[in-house]
Amino acid sequence: MTSALTSDIPGADPAWHTQNDHPFYKPSHHRLQRFVREYVDTYIAPNVEGWEKAGEIPAEVFKRHASLGFLAVSAFPLPKDYLSGVDLPAGLSMDEWDEFHDAIIIDEMARCGYLGTVWGINGGAAVGGPPLHHYGTAEQKKKYLAPLLRGEQRHCLGVTEPATRTGPPTAKGISVFIVPLNSKGISRRKMENSGVNSSGSTFMELDDVVVPVGNMLGKENQGFEIIMSTFAHERLWVGITALSTIPSRVIRQKFSRMANLLEPTQAYMEHLVYRSVRMPGLEFSPLAAMLKVQAAHHLEKVSRETQQVFGGLGYSRGGQGSRVEQISRDVRVLVVSGGSEEILLDMIAKQQRRLANL
Numbered sequence: 314m315t316s317a318l319t320s321d322i323p324g325a326d327p328a329w330h331t332q333n334d335h336p337f338y339k340p341s342h343h344r345l346q347r348f349v350r351e352y353v354d355t356y357i358a359p360n361v362e363g364w365e366k367a368g369e370i371p372a373e374v375f376k377r378h379a380s381l382g383f384l385a386v387s388a389f390p391l392p393k394d395y396l397s398g399v400d401l402p403a404g405l406s407m408d409e410w411d412e413f414h415d416a417i418i419i420d421e422m423a424r425c426g427y428l429g430t431v432w433g434i435n436g437g438a439a440v441g442g443p444p445l446h447h448y449g450t451a452e453q454k455k456k457y458l459a460p461l462l463r464g465e466q467r468h469c470l471g472v473t474e475p476a477t478r479t480g481p482p483t484a485k486g487i488s489v490f491i492v493p494l495n496s497k498g499i500s501r502r503k504m505e506n507s508g509v510n511s512s513g514s515t516f517m518e519l520d521d522v523v524v525p526v527g528n529m530l531g532k533e534n535q536g537f538e539i540i541m542s543t544f545a546h547e548r549l550w551v552g553i554t555a556l557s558t559i560p561s562r563v564i565r566q567k568f569s570r571m572a573n574l575l576e577p578t579q580a581y582m583e584h585l586v587y588r589s590v591r592m593p594g595l596e597f598s599p600l601a602a603m604l605k606v607q608a609a610h611h612l613e614k615v616s617r618e619t620q621q622v623f624g625g626l627g628y629s630r631g632g633q634g635s636r637v638e639q640i641s642r643d644v645r646v647l648v649v650s651g652g653s654e655e656i657l658l659d660m661i662a663k664q665q666r667r668l669a670n671l
Contacts, residue, residue, distance in 0.1 A: 318346060318347040318350040318351060319331065327420075327579055328576070328579075329342075329583075330343075330346070337413050337583055337586075337587060338413060341403075341405055341409045341414070342413055342414060342417060344403050344405070345402060345403045345405060345414055345417050345418075346417050346421060347403075348402055348403035349402065349403075349417065349418060349421035349422065350421055350424075352381065353421055353422060353424060353425050356374070356377065357422075357425045357430060357434075358424075358425045358426070360374075361425050361426065361427035361429075361430045361511075362427070362631070362635055362639075364427070364429070364430055364433070364511040365427055365429050365430070365510050365511045365639065366510075367511070368503070368510050368511055369433070369511055369513070370430060370433045370434055370511055370513075374434065375434060375464065375467075376464065378434050378435065378464070379463065379464020380464070381400075381402055382399060382400050382401040382402045383402055383418065383434075383435060384435065384438045384461065384462055384463070384464050385399045385400075385401055385462045385463070386401060386402065386410065386414070386415065386418060387435060387438035387439045387442045387461075387462070388438070388439075388442035388443045388445075388446040388458075388462070389412065389415040389443075389546070390590065391407055391410055392442075392446045392454070392458060392462070393407050394454075395454055395455070395458050395459040395462060396462060399462060399463060402418070411590075412586050412587065412589055412590050413583075413586055413587075415586075416553055416582075416583075416586045419550055419553045419554060419557070420553055420554075420556075420557045421557070422434075422435065423553070423554040423557035423558050424557050424558070426558065426636040426639060426640060427511070427636070427639055427643070428508065428509050428512070428554070428558070428640075428643040428646065428647070429508065429509035429510050429511035429512040429643065430511055430512075431554070432509055432512035432513070432514075433511045433512045433513045436512065436513075437467050437468045437469050437470075437513070438461055438462070438467075438468060439547075439550065440468075440469070440470040440543060440547060441461065441468025441469055441470050442458065442461055442462065442468065443542075443543055443546060444470070444489065444530060444539050444542075444543055445457055445458040445461070445468075445491075445530070446458060447539075447542065448489075448530050448531040448535075448539050449530060450527075452527070453491065453527075453528075453530070457491060469513075469515070470543065471492075471517055472540060479533060479534055479536075480533070480534040484537040485534050485537065486534055487534065487536035487537045487540070488529060488530075488531075488533050488534055488535065488536045489529070489530040489531060489535070489536040489539045489540070490524050490528050490529055490530060491524070491528040491529075491530055492519070492522060492524050492528070493524075496522050496523070496524065497522070497523070498519060498520040498521050498522040498523070499517060499518070499519055499520075499522055500517070500518045500520070501515050501516065501517050501518075502515065502516050503515060503516075504516050506646065507642045507645060507646075508639065508642030508643035508644075508645070508646060509643055509646055541598070542594060544598075544651055544652065545594055545597060545598045545601050546589075546601075547650070547651045548598075548601040548602050548604065548605040548651040548652065548657075549582075549585060549586070549589060549601045549604065549605075550651075551605045551608070551609065551647055551650055551651045552578075552582055552585075552601070552604035552605045552607070552608040552609075553582055553586075553608075554647060555605075555608035555609050555611065555612040555647050556575060556578060556579060556582060556608050556611070556612075558612055558640055558643075558644075558647075571614075571615050571618060574611045574614070574615070575611070578604070578607055578608055578611060581604060581607070582604055582608070585597075585600055585601060585604055588600070589601075595664065595667075595668065596668060598660075598664060599660065599661040599664045599665055602651075602652065602657040602658075602660060602661050603661060605651055605652070605657065606654050606657055606658065609644075609647050609648045609654070612640075612644050612647060612648075613644055613648060616637075616640055616641050616644045617641075619637050619640075620634075620637055620638075620641055623637050627641070628641075
C-alpha cells in the first residue's frame with residue numbers, strides 16, 4: 314500500500330496515515346493525501362503569509378488549483394455528468410472518489426494554517442457548487458456548474474437580510490436566485506475582517522437588480538431548504554477544518570494533553586463522514602452541528618495555549634509565530650460560521666426532539 318505523507322512527530326497527523334488496515338481508508342486515500350500534502354507544502358504554505366498581507370490570491374494560483382482538479386471535486390457527491398474531460402486530483406477516477414476523499418481535501422488544505430487562503434482559493438466553489446448540483450436544472454448546470462468545476466467561473470453564496478423575501482415572513486417565504494455579478498444594480502466592497510484577509514469576503518448591495526425567471530434555483534419559496542442543505546456540509550467542513558488547523562502548530566510543542574482532545578473528535582468526524590452519504594439529511598444535520606461546535610471549542614482552547622507557549626512571537630505578524638498569530642484571528646470565524654454555538658445547540662435540541670416524534 315502507498316503510505317501517506319505524514320509528520321514524524323507523534324500525534325501531528327491522524328492515526329490512519331500509518332494504518333494499512335483502516336476500514337475507511339484505502340490505497341487511493343493514501344495516494345490522494347500524499348498528492349495534496351505535497352501540493353500544499355510546495356505551492357501554498359510558503360506563500361500564504363504574503364497573500365494574507367496583500368488581501369488577495371494571485372490569479373495564476375487559482376488557475377493552477379483548478380487545473381489540478383480541486384474545483385472539480387468541490388461539490389460532493391461528484392456531478393459526474395458535468396466533469397467530462399476534467400482530471401481529478403492525484404489522477405483518481407470518478408468511480409473511486411468517495412466521501413473520505415472529500416474529507417482529505419478539506420483536511421490537507423486547512424493545514425496551511427491560513428483560513429483566508431483556503432476560502433479564497435476554494436471556498437466559492439465549495440459553497441456555490443453544491444446548491445447548483447442538487448437543485449439546478451440541466452440548463453443551469455450546463456451554464457454555471459460545469460464552468461465552475463473547470464475554473465472558468467467563480468461563484469459565491471450570498472444570504473440577504475431578513476426583510477428580503479419572495480413569500481410570507483417565515484422560512485417558507487425565501488427563494489434562491491443565480492445572480493451574475495455584472496448585473497446592473499450590484500455594488501461590491503471588500504469586507505474588512507479580523508482575519509481571513511485573503512478570503513475575498515465581500516459586502517454586496519443589490520439595488521433593483523433584475524434577473525430572469527429562469528435563474529431561480531429550485532422552486533419558489535424553497536430557499537430555506539436549499540440554504541440549510543448547504544449548511545449541513547459546511548458544518549462538517551468547518552469541523553474538519555478546525556481539527557486540521559490544530560495539529561499544524563500545537564503538536565510540535567509536544568502538548569500531549571492537547572493531542573488528547575483530538576483523537577475522540579477525529580474519530581467522531583470520520584464516523585460522520587461515513588454517515589454523511591448513508592443517512593437522511595434531517596438526521597445528519599444535528600450530528601454535523603455537534604461536530605462543528607466541539608471542534609471549534611478545541612481550536613479556541615488550543616489557539617490560546619499555543620500563544621502562551623510562543624509568548625510575544627505568538628502575537629507578532631511575521632516570523633516564527635506568524636501562523637500562530639494568524640490562526641488566533643481566524644479562529645473566531647470558524648466558531649461563528651455555519652451557525653453560532655447558541656443557535657446550533659438550540660437547533661440540535663429541536664431537531665432531535667422532532668426526530669424522536671417521527
